[in-house]
Amino acid sequence: MSASQQAFSPPQDAPSFDQLKGALLDANATETATGLANCSDGLDDATPLATWRVRFARLGRVAPRTPLARTAALAPYAGLTLPRYCHEDVIARMAFLLLLDACVPVDQGLLALTTLYRTGSSREQASIMRTLPWLPDAQRFRPLASEAARTNDLEVFAALAIANPFPVGQMDDDAFFQLVIKSMFLEQDTIEILGLRSRITPELRRMTADYKQERIAAARSLPAGVGFILDALD
Amino acid sequence: MKLFDPHIHMTSRTTDDYQAMADAGVAAIIEPAFWLGQPRTHVGSFEDYFLSLVGWERFRASQYGIKHYCTMGLNPKEANSDALAEGVMDLLPLYLEKEGVVAVGEIGYDDITKREEEIFGRQIELAREMNLPVLIHTPHRDKKRGTERTIALIRDIGFPEEMALIDHNNEITLPLVLDTGCWAGHSIYPNSKMDEARMVELVREYGAERMMVNSAADWGQSDALKVPKTAQAFLDAGFGQAVVDRICWDNPVRFFAQSGRMSESESESATIDQTQLFEGNSVLRGQTPRVEE
Numbered sequence A: 001m002s003a004s005q006q007a008f009s010p011p012q013d014a015p016s017f018d019q020l021k022g023a024l025l026d027a028n029a030t031e032t033a034t035g036l037a038n039c040s041d042g043l044d045d046a047t048p049l050a051t052w053r054v055r056f057a058r059l060g061r062v063a064p065r066t067p068l069a070r071t072a073a074l075a076p077y078a079g080l081t082l083p084r085y086c087h088e089d090v091i092a093r094m095a096f097l098l099l100l101d102a103c104v105p106v107d108q109g110l111l112a113l114t115t116l117y118r119t120g121s122s123r124e125q126a127s128i129m130r131t132l133p134w135l136p137d138a139q140r141f142r143p144l145a146s147e148a149a150r151t152n153d154l155e156v157f158a159a160l161a162i163a164n165p166f167p168v169g170q171m172d173d174d175a176f177f178q179l180v181i182k183s184m185f186l187e188q189d190t191i192e193i194l195g196l197r198s199r200i201t202p203e204l205r206r207m208t209a210d211y212k213q214e215r216i217a218a219a220r221s222l223p224a225g226v227g228f229i230l231d232a233l234d
Numbered sequence B: 001m002k003l004f005d006p007h008i009h010m011t012s013r014t015t016d017d018y019q020a021m022a023d024a025g026v027a028a029i030i031e032p033a034f035w036l037g038q039p040r041t042h043v044g045s046f047e048d049y050f051l052s053l054v055g056w057e058r059f060r061a062s063q064y065g066i067k068h069y070c071t072m073g074l075n076p077k078e079a080n081s082d083a084l085a086e087g088v089m090d091l092l093p094l095y096l097e098k099e100g101v102v103a104v105g106e107i108g109y110d111d112i113t114k115r116e117e118e119i120f121g122r123q124i125e126l127a128r129e130m131n132l133p134v135l136i137h138t139p140h141r142d143k144k145r146g147t148e149r150t151i152a153l154i155r156d157i158g159f160p161e162e163m164a165l166i167d168h169n170n171e172i173t174l175p176l177v178l179d180t181g182c183w184a185g186h187s188i189y190p191n192s193k194m195d196e197a198r199m200v201e202l203v204r205e206y207g208a209e210r211m212m213v214n215s216a217a218d219w220g221q222s223d224a225l226k227v228p229k230t231a232q233a234f235l236d237a238g239f240g241q242a243v244v245d246r247i248c249w250d251n252p253v254r255f256f257a258q259s260g261r262m263s264e265s266e267s268e269s270a271t272i273d274q275t276q277l278f279e280g281n282s283v284l285r286g287q288t289p290r291v292e293e
Helices: A017-026 A030-040 A049-062 A088-103 A106-118 A122-134 A138-149 A154-161 A165-170 A173-185 A202-217 A224-231 B015-023 B043-054 B056-062 B085-095 B114-130 B143-157 B174-178 B196-206 B226-236 B241-259
Strands: B003-005 B026-032 B067-072 B101-108 B134-137 B164-166 B183-187 B211-214
Touching: A017 A030, A017 A088, A030 A049, A030 A088, A049 A088, A049 A106, A049 A122, A088 A106, A088 A122, A106 A122, A106 A138, A122 A138, A122 A154, A122 A165, A138 A154, A138 A165, A138 A173, A154 A165, A154 A173, A165 A173, A173 A202, A173 A224, A202 A224, A202 B143, B003 B226, B003 B241, B015 B026, B015 B056, B026 B101, B026 B134, B026 B241, B043 B056, B043 B067, B043 B085, B056 B067, B085 B114, B101 B114, B101 B241, B114 B134, B114 B143, B143 B164, B143 B174, B174 B183, B174 B196, B196 B211, B196 B226, B211 B226, B211 B241, B226 B241
Parallel strands: B003 B026, B026 B067, B067 B101, B101 B134, B134 B164, B164 B183, B183 B211
Antiparallel strands: none
């Protein structure tokens, strides 16, 4: 059964830095785990944000974009084992970001992650999006998610939208509906938006029906998400 | 055949495009201020971009005999940037006064957020104060509702409809726009938005009044020759030269001349003099300069 067709339950436990590092070791990504440890070495609540940003960039050079060989350690966390994102670099960056958020004051978390996001590569931005739902008080990061939702970078958009607990758990209807329509517009797997079925309303149906009308007028095919939304029973 | 492309982002195109456009009969263009393909992070990035639209880009076009005009505005996507929006709004009164600026644009909705609406409304008000037309981008998603809300906003503010060009129309939004006094733009793309064949059918159904076509060519896969190609499609469909002249020259000139900064005679081809420099820079790289008498 597709992720979006299951009744959505918010994630109960977030992974920790040590758990994610352990997942890397479990998958024999030893060099990446070592690189993560080196990039995180000495970082604490007194570390300036500029230093965190440099180390985050450095992590990208020691954590390759290699699929994780084993993912059993990540199974409890919805979306982390998705083949598209279950790569050494994403998991390493997630661990780093969890550490960063734990070290900065709670009211500085948004600024810290936004700073890394705005000067980040696509892959770094995508990793930040995959991390958002696992941060404490995740609603703090709604402005950053809204900013990311406006991207035209497919990697970043999909990282936010697809099999990610954040949108269904944190976005209001306006933002969530725009995300859904945009996923169809960008030819992403709309049906894999977590919790989509639970968020279908008459307004989302109206937006989808209008989009369907435009596609038909342009003699273009209909994405699978159109039928999923319009055919969903109340 | 003399042609006008009223919406093209030449900052992202090469001189090969300018030469091809000139060869195909494009004599004048409008380059709207827009985003760069990724979000800007400083107000200064906007200012440098604005300066290039009235500076280097205008010069570059002239070197191929094309009159370059532009619009200035805060685009809908970046209107959502709380850190930058006010700084950019502060720049606009200055840059809207520059030579070659003929409208406020491109403005409008992207995700149809409250912030976008606020910035959109303020820019329409600014256009009204400065007696300038507006060039409006309709959203790619939820386009029908975005168009409806655009029309509602224009009416709420009391902006003269004949000074509003609502762009990127399709079969669904065009009748909504033509029911008002606004002008209707259509962006002809290789694989998305509108294409030549569909445009022919729209003109067949709705006529040439207040209709324009553009290439909206930018950094993505787009075609700077879509206006000449659409003009040819009109001729191939049997519409006649008068229809082509109306849609591909007279209508854009008439609309943007409402700014008081463009006239029919001004928008005819620029005289080419490739010995000219802009701030010491030439478009040439060793070629023999072309100079027209």
